Amino acid sequence: MPAPLLQTKLYLPRPRAGVVPRARLHGRLDGAAGAKVVLVCAPAGFGKTTLLAQWLAEQEAPPLGRRAAWLSLDRGDDDPVTFWTYVVTALRSVAPEAGADALALLGDGGPVQIRLVLTTLLNDLAVPGGEVVLVLDDYHLVEAREVHEEMAFLLEHLPPRVRLVLAGRADPPLPLARLRARGELVEVRAADLRFTPDEATAYLVGVMGLPVTARDVAALDDRTEGWIAALQLAALSMQGREDVSGFVAGFTGDDRYVVDYLVEEVLQRQPPAVRDFLLQTSVLARLTGPLCDAVTGQQGGRAALEALDRGNLFVVPLDDHRRAYRYHHLFGDVLRARLAEESPDLVRTLHRRASDWYAGNGDPAEGIRHATAAQDFDRAADLVELAMTDARRTRQEAALRHWIEQLPAGLVRARPVLANGLAGALLSTGEVEGVERHLRDAEQALADDPRARDEQELRRVPAGIAVHRAGLALALGDPAATVAHARRALELLEADHHIARGAATALVGLASWVTGDLDAAVTAYSGCLVSLERAGHASDVLGCSLSLADIQVTQGRLREARRTYEQALRLRPPDGAPPLRGTADMLVGLAALHLEHDDLAEAERLLTQAEALGEHNGLPQNAYRSRVVRARLLQVQGDPAGALALLGEAQRRYVGDMSPDVRPVAAVRARALLAQGRLAEVLDWVRGRDLSVDDAPDHLREYEHVTLARALLARHGADGDGDALAAATTLLDRLAAAAEAGGRTGSLVEVLVLRALAARAGSDLRGALEPLGRALALAGPEGYVRLFLDEGPPLAALLRSAAGRGPASGYAARLLAAGGTDAPRPPARQGLVEPLSDRERDVLRLLATELSGPEIAGELVVSLNTVRTHTKSIYAKLGVNSRRAAVRRAQELDLLSPGAPRHNHHMW
CATH class of the missing domain: 1.25.40.10 (Tetratricopeptide repeat domain)
Incomplete structure (x- = not known):
């Protein structure tokens, strides 16, 4: 199961009473027709969230009726699984018909392919339905490259019914230029968000009720340059003052100093208890009554938050029940700066209290974050070790890696569970750099004075090191070392540590598969199944x-x-x-x-x-x-x-894993092209894959080399190229020997069938029946059918001959019956397994002349289509693909002489 989601992150902010209307910006957000992405980008304090809350309220109201989903991001959302789980959950809050499959993919505990998740989600959203707006607030806090790459994929394929809004302090690393050029991007920047003089007047006079003159408003607007946060702080400072104009006249400074000054003004005007509450709780990303009580050591946290909300003191509600809040980002930044300046020692204490509260209330990630912020690294290390099992189970290896990397390197080196865990997290995210170093650190820590929060995890570290070394060796292409380390792990693992035993055994199976030892691979995978079943x-x-x-x-x-x-x-x-x-x-x-x-x-x-x-x-x-x-x-x-x-x-949908790709999709496609006679395209594929008949047999590329042999046979059939036939024959003989030696009977059956067809193409009927008989003997007990039927008439002709002789004759007859025909009596002569009909012989003789197709039809008094049908049948029986090759083959078999016998047998 995935880690629990924080529902307050999905809360859609509602417009507050008395907010200045901003119709001009709402029109900008509506954007041009076809725009699917809205970017609201500006520094802190420019009213991004307030603007979007107003606009979304309009979007949801009739007649638009667009459904709006919201996700407030934070730095903990760098983990791709966590990020996309939140995104899908947010979308499902307004489009429940979409995302169920995507959410299941993210939460089943197995390896997660984000591209597959997004493809599934996009397919759901592509179904016609109501329009949806998805807002990702504070997107600038997401730094993971993997998230941005997949977000670019999402943007590229976003269906028309969905509009995405990205709000943040900096431009995201996404293809904005391409979206802009296509007219798919609407942008709202800091210059757009600044209050106009009219809006400033509406706020100061209409909302705050201050006795300011037009000159005062102009002066404040000039000095704040329309910066909303500064104007709001100035308004709070002016409340209760008798000389408002004098305050305005003395108001100077740039942005940062303005904020510092005004916050000081606001804080100094608060009762000491409120001021202390503001400063002490500023260390929290989210504010709830119980959490504030734990951090401040006082009671009444919920009432204090509600009072701040009523007083408009820069708190933003995160749910409709006013149970959770956050500080306005800019306000929170300044509070934290003030706290660090006034009480630096208290900062660590507050973070430590927050860590204890989160750890005791089932949120290890926040507990780790606050312990790290408190620089209580031993506490953070303990929490990481305790969270490690669940993080692996929920596939949060990226988060686990981030937690450990936030700790001092010396501490990680001294704690074997952490060093080994970091090595595993790196491997799971596809990195090998540094893995061996961390494993050595873990070994050294074990040899010294090992520390760990969990004694059982400590005991399991040596086996874990061996498992990770096995995985590293496999990633580096050293299957022998993979097997050695995995077997070492199995020696060290407790009998009841089934999941780790399953992992080690699977690595043995993978290494054996890569080296071609299929019997060992089967044994290993069978053992892996037992361990995984026992692990549940x-x-x-x-x-x-x-x-x-x-x-x-x-x-x-x-x-x-x-x-x-x-x-x-x-x-x-x-x-x-x-x-x-x-x-x-x-x-x-x-x-x-x-x-x-x-x-x-x-x-x-x-x-x-x-x-x-x-x-x-x-x-x-x-x-x-x-x-x-x-x-x-x-x-x-x-x-x-x-x-x-x-x-x-x-x-396009191919996804690789640690298993060898022994049947590449491109090679399967090449065979489909051959079936359609598109030989030139297949030869291009052969050159692109650098395949050659001189390649050493390699079981990992066996399927591709068999495909090459098929292409060579097709080339011989197309133009009678004897060199291609000889090359195919030699290659097939080598492939057959390698497949038989490696116990790859499935491959061997196919190679033997092709070897029979190659002999037939060379007019060697006896040489064709020998490999065909072997193929039939191997295939019969396993029930192969399509492997034979898919070869079409050329093999059907050989099967007719095989049906009358040898121990596999019964199986050959069954295959012929499956293909829709019975086994006929063998032909009298001609050197053909399937003789030509009288009319086909007439057509063949005319093909040997200079007559065109229409002229042949006229000579025989039949339609051109009838000639084409006979020609196609002739090619099939002769095993060729062109007129020139058919004539050459007919001459070799003496089929053009007047005395050649005539037979008529049904073709498969």
């Missing part, structure tokens, strides 16, 4: 099952892969809970297996069921894997264009 991490069980099934498919063990998926699907979430994340992946995996078994209806049902669950019920890879399987189904159903479109989308 059901969603991680599904993720591990996906990797295990992938390996089993590569081994050609389709039935074991099916059992892996089905066993994972038996795991059930608690009653009333949503399906486990990864459920969709299991369904997609099963769909792929049923598709291979040629059970198209069941494959369709499973894919539809997975899609109905929503992408949030899939692991990050599901977005592209589901499209790859759906594309293959479309290809089988006769929709090659739809298949290609889906594969293009799958490439």
Whole structure:
């Protein structure tokens, strides 16, 4: 479960009574048609929040009726998961029909792919509905590069019904120039926000009721330059004075000095108790009665806040019940500066009290922040260690890293739990720099006088170091070291520390997979499943099952892969809970297996069921894997264009992880292009991937090299290139030997089928049937079907010959039946497995002449379309793709002589 959200951050400020109307700025905010982003950017004290509260009240009122969501940001929102959880929750407060899947993705405790979260959210928001305004206030406090990158993605794809408002003190690092050039950006700057003389008069006279003259207003306006905060402070200082004009006449100074002076004036005019309350509570980002009581050591905090609100003393309510507030940012800054000047020792005490209160009320993040501000680093370190387990469980590694990095480096080095935790946080966020240094620090601290808040965590540090070293080795491409460190971790881990044992075992499996030791990988992943189930991490069980099934498919063990998926699907979430994340992946995996078994209806049902669950019920890879399987189904159903479109989308949705990418989407797409005869595009892909028949066999690129072999066979079929056929044959022989040695039977079956087709293309029928027989013997027990059927007529012809001989003849016959035909008797001669019909022989003889297609049709007294149909069949039976190649092949087989026999057999 994610960390609890602070609901006051989602409170939409309401316009206060007596606020100066600012119609001119409301018109600016409404902006030009098509503008989807509003930027309100100005220093503190310019009334950004007040302006937006007024404007949003108008937006929500009839006839506009736009729904407004608000999020007040702070420095703790740098963590991407935290930030986007708040954003989605804010949107759902006004658009409950959107974001449920996105929120589930963020909160399930697994690895979070923010791009997938945002894609899901944007798809929901793209559905027609009421207009929505989302305000992100104080966006300048967000510094995380990852957040800004994903925010740019959100802006680029924001649907028309949503308008985003960014308010802050500085321009955000977003593509503002591009938005501005497109007319999609409305800007309100400090110059726009300054009070005009008329607005200043309306405020001083109409709102504050001060007896000022036009000259006084002009003088104040000139000296404050319309700066609203300074004008407001001046008004407070003038209340109760007899000589208002004299005060105005003596009012000088620039912005900072004006604020200091006026705050001093305001503070000096407050009763001592109120002044002390203001200063002491200024250390708090949010103010509630109980928290203020804890910090000040006094009672009556809630009543004091309500009195400040009534007196308009720069407090901003954060809920409709007036239970939580914050100080105006500028006012708070000055209060803190004054507190630090007057009582520097008290500052630490106040922060320490705040830390204790937050830690005791279930908010470790704020407890850590205040302990750090108090420079009570031992206390902060204790709180970090206590929060570490939950931070990992809720995937807040970025926050964990930030907490630890705020501590003195020497303290982190002296506390092994922290040093090891920082190493793990770095690894989890994709960084390897510094990981080994922190692990060594942890080891040294263990050897010295280790300190830790939790003795159990301290005992687990040596095993944690080994796990992190295993992960580091894998990231650096050293699988042997990965296995060594992971096995060391397993030796050190307690028997009941199941989640850590599962992590270490999974790393062994990954390393074994990378090195091609599939049997060891299967053993490791099977052990990982046991540990994760014992730990109760059901969603991680599904993720591990996906990797295990992938390996089993590569081994050609389709039935074991099916059992892996089905066993994972038996795991059930608690009653009333949503399906486990990864459920969709299991369904997609099963769909792929049923598709291979040629059970198209069941494959369709499973894919539809997975899609109905929503992408949030899939692991990050599901977005592209589901499209790859759906594309293959479309290809089988006769929709090659739809298949290609889906594969293009799958490439864009690809998300990598630590598992090797042994079946790249681009290579799958290249095969789809080959099926459409688009050889030139495939050869471009081959060059782009720097593939060569001379490459050393590599199981990680095996799928790509098999695709290269297919391209070479297609090239030979297109123009009769004998060198391409020879190169394909040599490559396939080497691939077959490597796949067999590595136990990759799934790959071996496909390579043997292609080797048979290569022999057929070279007119070697006996040489074709030998590898085909081996492929059938390996594939039969596992129920492969589509691997054979998808090769089309050339392989069908070979299967007819194989159906009459050898131990796999029965399986060949079943495949032919699945393809819609029975096994015929073998042909008498011609050197062809599938002979030409009489009319096809007539067309073939004319193809050998100089006649054009229409002339051939005229010669035979048939339509041009009929000639084309016969020509296509001739090409298929001869295994070629061009007229020139067909003639050459016919000459090789002596099919153009008048005495060649004629047969008529049905093609697959």
